[in-house]
């Protein structure tokens with residue numbers, strides 16, 4: 570066993586010239602929360618009134634033992650253990666390190682690994698849900714330990730778990746960001762009412778702006794009737810154009826005129842799922858024609874602000890192949906109707 574840590578409590582009047590053992594926080598509700606004094610700061614006579622204002626009568630003077638880690642060092646170790654591509658660390662400040670995105674992209678977080686780390690007593694790691702779209706500079710996770718000093722062994726256990734994860738994922742870290750690729754999409758808009766000019770197309774503008782948000786674009790939009798041969802012809806046309814993504818709007822539900830799923834199937838695509846346990850968007854279809862994703866878009870995608878399309882599109886733009894389980898796992902937490 571190595572040397573033990575010693576934390577000595579010293580009255581602030583007697584602490585002049587001594588170093589602070591940790592950052593000290595000032596909070597003014599509604600105005601400010603942050604570091605008032607930095608770890609290691611040598612207390613001066615003139616600091617005493619401010620120390621009193623933030624409620625300090627004593628400070629700790631620390632002699633760190635061999636078996637412990639200071640909260641700042643523990644937080645840095647934990648953050649480095651889980652850090653993957655396009656992540657930068659910010660901190661430590663007040664014992665906490667933040668993991669922020671270097672790019673606009675798709676945050677990928679392994680829930681099982683985060684749970685394993687948080688199951689280690691006194692370690693805390695808070696993250697965004699996986700597959701959140703993040704902007705450059707946005708926080709994806711924050712990590713700290715709960716006491717001022719923590720047993721090294723606990724942080725090392727977290728490090729071992731993260732290393733095992735990394736070894737199984739070609740060196741990638743359990744928290745990373747995937748950049749968006751630039752996709753050329755073909756959009757097929759079905760519906761006799763649109764084809765015959767009875768209704769003005771509203772799918773085109775919505776789909777264009779959603780793709781543009783991830784740096785992709787609709788390469789061409791073609792409007793067809795509800796007939797299976799017509800829809801199939803347009804799917805083949807876009808496959809020949811070697812687009813990166815084919816989107817087919819409308820005709821996804823239960824009416825006899827809803828022939829889009831049949832046309833996608835007959836065009837030779839492998840259906841991953843027709844139907845998603847998310848509302849709105851439950852009638853959405855995901856298929857692959859070779860490597861080209863084909864997505865059938867039901868009416869709600871044109872009407873509702875947030876649907877299953879907003880969950881799957883960024884994943885497709887980030888280069889993920891959508892497997893059936895990625896869809897069936899969307900039901901828990903997947904009710905967006907009436908959320909506003």
Ligand SMILES: Nc1nc2c(c(=O)[nH]1)N[C@H]1C(S)=C(S)[C@@H](COP(=O)(O)OP(=O)(O)OC[C@H]3O[C@@H](n4cnc5c(N)ncnc54)[C@H](O)[C@@H]3O)O[C@H]1N2
Nearest residue numbers: 760763769770771772819820821822823827852867868869
């Ligand atoms: N009895 C049931 N009714 C509905 C079901 C169901 O399972 N049983 N599903 C509901 C769901 S979920 C959706 S979403 C909607 C719509 O499904 P569709 O994708 O088949 O949509 P359409 O029938 O093609 O059109 C519905 C509506 O939207 C107008 N539309 C379609 N495309 C365009 C366009 N490009 N621009 C403007 N407007 C468009 C169309 O004229 C219809 O008014 O069904 C629920 N009902």
Ligand code: MOO
Nearest residue numbers: 850851852867869
């Ligand atoms: O597929 Mo419809 O998409 O919810 O409401």
